[in-house]
Amino acid sequence: MSAQAKSYEGSSPAYDMPLDKIHVGQPELFRTNSFWPYFERLRREDPVHYCAESEYGPYWSITKYNDIMAVDTNHQVFSSEAGLGGITLRNQNPDFLLPMFIAMDPPKHDKQRKVVSPIVAPENLEKLEGTIRSRAAKMLDELPVGETFDWVDRVSIELTTQMLATLFDFPFEERRKLTRWSDVATAIPGFGIVDSEEQRREELRECGAYFTDLWNQRVNSEPKGDLISMLAHSDVTRNMPPMEYLGNIILLIVGGNDTTRNSISGGLLALNENPDQYQKLRDNPALIESMVPEIIRWQTPLAHMRRTALSDIEFKGKQIKKGDKVVMWYVSGNRDEEVIENPNAFIIDRARPRQHLSFGFGIHRCVGNRLAEMQLRIVWEEILKRFKNIEVMGEPERIYSSFVKGYATLPVRIAG
Numbered sequence: 053m054s055a056q057a058k059s060y061e062g063s064s065p066a067y068d069m070p071l072d073k074i075h076v077g078q079p080e081l082f083r084t085n086s087f088w089p090y091f092e093r094l095r096r097e098d099p100v101h102y103c104a105e106s107e108y109g110p111y112w113s114i115t116k117y118n119d120i121m122a123v124d125t126n127h128q129v130f131s132s133e134a135g136l137g138g139i140t141l142r143n144q145n146p147d148f149l150l151p152m153f154i155a156m157d158p159p160k161h162d163k164q165r166k167v168v169s170p171i172v173a174p175e176n177l178e179k180l181e182g183t184i185r186s187r188a189a190k191m192l193d194e195l196p197v198g199e200t201f202d203w204v205d206r207v208s209i210e211l212t213t214q215m216l217a218t219l220f221d222f223p224f225e226e227r228r229k230l231t232r233w234s235d236v237a238t239a240i241p242g243f244g245i246v247d248s249e250e251q252r253r254e255e256l257r258e259c260g261a262y263f264t265d266l267w268n269q270r271v272n273s274e275p276k277g278d279l280i281s282m283l284a285h286s287d288v289t290r291n292m293p294p295m296e297y298l299g300n301i302i303l304l305i306v307g308g309n310d311t312t313r314n315s316i317s318g319g320l321l322a323l324n325e326n327p328d329q330y331q332k333l334r335d336n337p338a339l340i341e342s343m344v345p346e347i348i349r350w351q352t353p354l355a356h357m358r359r360t361a362l363s364d365i366e367f368k369g370k371q372i373k374k375g376d377k378v379v380m381w382y383v384s385g386n387r388d389e390e391v392i393e394n395p396n397a398f399i400i401d402r403a404r405p406r407q408h409l410s411f412g413f414g415i416h417r418c419v420g421n422r423l424a425e426m427q428l429r430i431v432w433e434e435i436l437k438r439f440k441n442i443e444v445m446g447e448p449e450r451i452y453s454s455f456v457k458g459y460a461t462l463p464v465r466i467a468g
């Protein structure tokens with residue numbers, strides 16, 4: 053049954069197993085796109101759900117829109133601290149802790165976030181728009197017509213990697229290093245990207261060494277508008293220990309890479325699965341404006357964020373204990389029928405398309421949200437100028453992760 057169906061009751065093992073055995077954080081459920089019925093059942097029967105046993109230890113799942121908002125905006129109780137495990141269901145490894153401001157609480161979080169926020173100030177976005185558009189146009193012009201190719205590699209990865217290189221003022225010819233480091237940072241060893249945790253660390257150390265060279269160049273020159281220069285010239289960040297610098301670099305690489313990449317792939321897939329919406333878009337390209345946030349809701353590129361309870365708290369009738377892991381499933385909140393009308397449908401002209409959880413809420417709400425939206429808008433404007441139909445030719449290969457929700461490959465063909 054497709055993700056568009058109304059109810060999976062009677063057609064999925066999700067409804068047959070005892071409620072307390074449900075463990076929605078299994079990466080395999082995401083690789084096979086079979087997690088939807090589990091969330092549907094949890095939203096209906098046990099919206100604040102305790103999974104007592106899993107390979108990640110016990111954890112709570114928050115699955116309804118308003119409950120997720122309540123947790124995300126209560127950082128006094130629900131901590132993001134790396135030392136407590138960080139922001140994903142899988143704990144950060146204590147032997148290789150990478151402090152980064154997404155995994156910090158106030159006051160340090162707030163100070164570091166302020167250092168890089170100017171990258172997305174309206175005047176900076178305006179400056180970036182021209183570069184992003186001309187690079188996107190060139191890349192689209194070079195795509196093959198009439199033959200099948202991988203959209204993820206040729207378009208989604210290439211565009212977001214180019215944008216990242218621009219944000220860091222990173223040597224453009226070497227930009228695929230950024231793609232590699234992003235993949236390595238979020239990889240589970242043994243599932244295709246790296247073979248072992250040791251290999252992962254080694255590659256991330258190389259990333260650290262490369263960015264240290266760039267830091268040394270920038271710190272001795274005039275402050276500029278790129279992210280490394282911002283970090284090197286601010287009183288708040290100029291004395292960061294090496295692992296904290298690496299941590300924040302990884303945050304900015306992953307934050308700006310996988311998410312936008314998977315939105316570019318997800319958007320094309322959604323339009324192919326909903327040909328009436330694709331036609332609506334061709335008839336009226338102005339709908340790109342509302343389609344972009346709808347793609348981001350529909351895709352939900354980060355399936356969850358995790359917190360750790362700093363004190364005992366009663367939440368929706370459940371007793372959450374100090375130290376418990378609490379997972380906010382954005383992917384489920386974005387399909388909550390009590391808040392979003394017809395949430396399983398992809399509708400490019402929704403009345404309130406920005407009503408979604410994909411960027412989170414509260415003090416950690418995504419710094420790059422407007423940049424991501426701008427990039428998606430430009431890509432779709434340039435695509436519609438050139439191609440009438442881009443057809444998905446087969447099933448996408450999905451990523452083995454319950455955190456990064458996305459695609460490893462997506463075969464497509466541009467109609468001749």
Ligand code: HEM
Nearest residue numbers: 153154307308311312410411412413416417418419420424
């Ligand atoms: C569609 C694209 C994107 C999605 C879905 C997304 C999603 C998210 C989410 C869910 C969070 C955490 C929110 C929370 O905990 O409440 C976040 C934080 C963050 N994002 Fe994004 N993101 C996207 C694009 C970007 C881009 C382009 C950048 C650019 C550089 C970026 C940089 C960051 C950073 C630095 C944080 C940490 C903010 C903090 O802790 O204060 N993101 N993002």
